[in-house]
Amino acid sequence: MIRILANDGIEVSAKAMLEDSGYEVVTVKIPQEDLPHYINEFDVLTVRSATKVRKPLIDVMTRTKLIIRGGVGLDNIDVEYAHSKGITVKNTPRSSSLSVAELVFAHLFGGVRFLFDSNRQMAANGISQFNELKKRYSGGTELRGKTLGLFGFGNIGQETAKIALGVGMNVKAFDPFVKEAELKISIGGREVSIVIATCSREEVIQASDFISVHAAGGSEVLTMEDFALMKDGVGIINCARGGVVKENVLMENLNSGKVAFAGIDVFEDEPTRNSLLLMHPKVSLSPHIGASTNEAQERIGQEIVDIISVFEF
Numbered sequence: 001m002i003r004i005l006a007n008d009g010i011e012v013s014a015k016a017m018l019e020d021s022g023y024e025v026v027t028v029k030i031p032q033e034d035l036p037h038y039i040n041e042f043d044v045l046t047v048r049s050a051t052k053v054r055k056p057l058i059d060v061m062t063r064t065k066l067i068i069r070g071g072v073g074l075d076n077i078d079v080e081y082a083h084s085k086g087i088t089v090k091n092t093p094r095s096s097s098l099s100v101a102e103l104v105f106a107h108l109f110g111g112v113r114f115l116f117d118s119n120r121q122m123a124a125n126g127i128s129q130f131n132e133l134k135k136r137y138s139g140g141t142e143l144r145g146k147t148l149g150l151f152g153f154g155n156i157g158q159e160t161a162k163i164a165l166g167v168g169m170n171v172k173a174f175d176p177f178v179k180e181a182e183l184k185i186s187i188g189g190r191e192v193s194i195v196i197a198t199c200s201r202e203e204v205i206q207a208s209d210f211i212s213v214h215a216a217g218g219s220e221v222l223t224m225e226d227f228a229l230m231k232d233g234v235g236i237i238n239c240a241r242g243g244v245v246k247e248n249v250l251m252e253n254l255n256s257g258k259v260a261f262a263g264i265d266v267f268e269d270e271p272t273r274n275s276l277l278l279m280h281p282k283v284s285l286s287p288h289i290g291a292s293t294n295e296a297q298e299r300i301g302q303e304i305v306d307i308i309s310v311f312e313f
């Protein structure tokens with residue numbers, strides 16, 4: 001029997017589908033340090049972001065032929081090394097795009113109306129200082145008619161653009177590998193198709209009221225020099241990976257007033273210990289939950305089932 005270890009869990013419906021198809025699915029969490037002792041009891045290992053699949057673990061794999069990352073980023077798996085050992089590595093690249101894009105807008109809508117800070121202050125002082133707080137959080141702005149700049153125009157960048165267009169925003173996108181994209185947007189049951197051509201990174205930096213980064217992790221996408229060229233009062237969103245916008249660079253620009261607010265879902269270290277960032281009154285925070293919706297997890301589960309079903313063991 002094909003045995004699957006879902007070490008970071010798996011959607012209940014996906015587990016049921018796999019079991020109905022005759023696979024055995026184990027969802028007991030094996031601690032990272034014990035994995036080398038147990039991994040050869042399984043043909044498939046599925047992980048989210050918690051379990052690390054590094055060279056030493058791959059080196060002891062003799063039975064495991066397929067590793068699946070339920071989600072997008074493969075930074076917790078030594079992919080090339082696994083491939084060199086004849087182990088297939090797959091991910092589920094599109095399942096969570098809409099959920100991440102909606103989180104970007106949760107941060108954006110909250111940002112332009114100071115919701116992240118007013119939530120904190122209303123809880124602490126809403127009764128005694130209602131009128132002062134009303135004054136402090138007046139003067140917000142609307143998103144309609146503003147320009148959203150996107151760094152990275154892949155799956156999530158494009159999904160974010162669709163929401164922006166629906167909200168009535170202008171979209172400018174930079175991507176070194178994507179020249180244009182046809183976006184299919186469903187409005188009131190009708191499908192509308194809009195083609196967006198990407199532009200230069202300078203144009204995105206200078207023309208945007210808000211900038212959201214959707215490039216893969218690993219390198220700095222927005223530098224201190226880039227910030228200097230942005231509009232004063234720009235809003236910055238990072239729901240991609242920690243470090244694509246350096247936390248110290250962001251903090252400096254928040255403190256100088258260059259950046260009006262930031263929405264951050266991902267951190268240079270996770271769990272983060274950056275208390276200055278966590279306590280900053282201009283920062284809207286979430287604990288890396290971009291893909292963590294019921295719908296995205298169901299789609300990820302379905303995609304895992306599809307991958308395993310066609311895999312030749």
Ligand SMILES: NC(=O)c1ccc[n+]([C@@H]2O[C@H](COP(=O)([O-])OP(=O)(O)OC[C@H]3O[C@@H](n4cnc5c(N)ncnc54)[C@H](O)[C@@H]3O)[C@@H](O)[C@H]2O)c1
Binds near residue numbers: 155221239240291
């Ligand atoms: N917050 C979350 O929970 C969450 C969930 C899923 C994905 N993500 C992250 O979101 C990011 C985007 O995911 P995706 O599915 O859209 O990936 P994708 O591969 O579909 O798109 C990424 C795009 O970024 C472009 N790019 C690379 N370097 C760039 C740069 N310096 N400037 C501009 N563009 C650049 C690439 O050409 C590519 O088109 C990834 O970092 C991924 O790890 C986060």
